[in-house]
Amino acid sequence: MFDPILLQTFVAVAGSRSFTGAAVHLRLGQSTVSQHIRRLEVSVGRRLLVRDTHSVMLTPDGEAMLGFARSILDANERARSYLQGARLSGRIRFGASEDFVTTRLADVLHKFTERHPSVELELTVALSSTLFDLLDEGALDLVIAKRRVGLNQQREARSGVAVRTERLVWAARDPSVVEAGKPLPLILFSRPGITRVAAIEALDRKGIPWRIVCTSGSLSGLQAAARAGLGIMVQPRSMVSSGLMVLPTSPQLPQLEEVEFILTSAANEPTGVAAALAKEILDRNARQEFELPFREAV
Structure with a gap:
């Protein structure tokens, strides 16, 4: 039996190719992330990651383990959602920037609506600035959108949970x-x-x-x-x-x-359906290994 907590840490490290990035996302100390990886490697009996001062790479066994880990975590999440008691219901007015929708979000939204068929999802796709305006006007409950990093303007300084930079x-x-x-x-x-x-x-x-x-x-x-x-x-x-x-x-x-892509809500902290969708986005983002479809010009 593999500890889901160790698997979650492993997938986060593999997805970000960084112990530091995984620690930030999981809200753990970097030493804790390192301990989780060591414990998982002992449990598996194989080396899963090769780490140097600049990068983190998966070994061939690590590549195989990544697929197993994602499947195990996904099965755990489906079981948890099904057995947690009352079914989630209600309406969520969700806004997303178009680039994130077309490249990241389709599978997340599919899984969310599949797990929560009683939830009515209303999706608005627009420029980030438009989405922030709609959120401020009370027309949206949850938004994932871009903001520039390191600026002091009020718009750019809005609070939110970082998804990725x-x-x-x-x-x-x-x-x-x-x-x-x-x-x-x-x-x-x-x-x-x-x-x-x-x-x-x-x-x-x-x-x-x-x-x-x-x-x-x-x-x-x-x-x-x-x-x-x-x-x-x-x-x-x-x-x-x-x-x-x-x-x-x-x-x-x-x-x-x-x-930076951030999740931000009308309330200080998302609750109910909004909180469930926010968790789905963050969890899937940490577990997914994103493939780059482009070519590099030389």
Whole structure:
């Protein structure tokens, strides 16, 4: 019998490739995370992780154990949900930024509605700034959206539970869209999109000329323009879609900032249905090993 607590820690480390990241997510000390991994390896009788000062890698046995661990934790969660007494019911007005919906959230929402068929889920997909406004107006109960890291503006300083932090990157069909001596062709969300502001500010700081070739409030519209080779778009690194490649930084493409996805609710702490959905998102995010669908430009 494998201890679910040890499995949860192992999956969190494997998902983030970091003992520190797992400790933050699980709200444990880093020494406790290390102890959990050692105890699991003793229990299994195999080395599961290889760790150095810069990275954490899964061994072949670790790769196999990761699949087993996810299945065990998922079965535990299904049993807990079924046997916990009264079925969860009610309505949840949930808002999510489009990039997170299309790349992260489909399986989470499917599992949540499958486990809680009596819950009425109302989903709003919009820009992060719009979602925060709707939350403030009382039109949403729970939101997952982006915020810029390290800024002091009131909007950016709103409280919430961090889901993940990612660096923004430049993405395009191929590197040929960057032409020396010509303004950078940008594909951007409509105002006041966070990635739009971050890209323009980074270019202006370096004095790099740019022009907007496509603006859309829809991620699918931006991706279509990028796949057509019209220009360059900006996305969190792991959310770049297939058919596009991440372009390396260069004198014409400065390094972009990090953004943070947070869960925030109308109440100080989510309760009831909102709390259950928030837990599902955080748990699934910790257990999932995200695959990157893009290519790296060389």
